[in-house]
Amino acid sequence: MRVNHVGEVCAQALYQSQALTARDETVRSQFRQAAAEERDHLAWTARRLDELGAHRSRLNPFWYAGAFVIGALAGRFGDTVSLGFMAETERQVEAHLNGHLDRLPEGDTRSRAIVAQMKADEIAHAEAATAGGGLPFPTPVRQGMKLAAKVMTTIAAKI
């Protein structure tokens, strides 16, 4: 759940900076809307961590700053690249959440409900980004993003 919380810290940082760098007004409000939903996810995962007596990642300021810079970079490449980045990010998050649902105990209905609702929202974000004109990313870029996410989730699970 700590990894999910970090993911949501990153998601809102990404979409805030992607909203700031978006050129088209529709795209800008799309990122703003997504950022608002990621803030809900952030609150749900934070509350669940508190209920479980687990700490949040101590590196959260670092995750936020890193994701904010990456979002701004994606925005610099233009709206179709920025939306493509959003679509690919959300698809990878969906895959991560699927893995988490597989590992979560059946009895942990609170966590399962949170992860399931987030998954539904992330799927909607990916679909909206693609429908909004997001470009598909080449395989090496997608693999690079997966590797970066792997490093992030491995560190965030511990620290």
Ligand SMILES: [Fe+2]
């Ligand atoms: Fe989210």
Ligand SMILES: [Fe+2]
């Ligand atoms: Fe999302």
